[in-house]
Amino acid sequence: NAGVTQTPKFRILKIGQSMTLQCTQDMNHNYMYWYRQDPGMGLKLIYYSVGAGITDKGEVPNGYNVSRSTTEDFPLRLELAAPSQTSVYFCASRGTRTNEKLFFGSGTQLSVL
């Protein structure tokens, strides 16, 4: 059971480039989330989804897009990368039967230079 898998683990982008951060889970969880972690700032919610075909903005959605075409996958798209998007990105999921427990991926460290 792999849990929540994120790829890539590390990436360096140039300003203005685009990329997709992949997140997949094999636990059949309905709820999926994208957070970014900046030093001393904790985790900020970017986008979340309560099921396939349903997404909603979090606290810091600007500059990002998501889709949820399947239960398993929840990719995060960065368009026109900016230095302010340099961060560590975490994907997480939970199911209706996990009693509120979130399962996190190992993160993607992104630098925009």
Add this chain to the structure above:
Amino acid sequence: AQSVAQPEDQVNVAEGNPLTVKCTYSVSGNPYLFWYVQYPNRGLQFLLKYITGDNLVKGSYGFEAEFNKSQTSFHLKKPSALVSDSALYFCAVRLYSGNTPLVFGKGTRLSVIA
């Protein structure tokens, strides 16, 4: 709106001594409260939660937390700290009902010194 405050950026404690990591919350309704731990270069791991019932909640690795409604606090405690407890600890909250996502505090770095 819901929010969490962790007033200490850093907590230092000697190995074998009790530890406390503080958390206060604000939510308009009954809260779900959580503690997560993050080890270097890893994702967050669930430690414990309070949803309802006993105010003292026991979790993984000997940690516990006490829900105090009057003080809107949910402090994390352990009777005897280990060097291996050194990590970044996050408190989180969400509303009891609905699908609102977790809101995390900014984290407290715990250093246990041998």
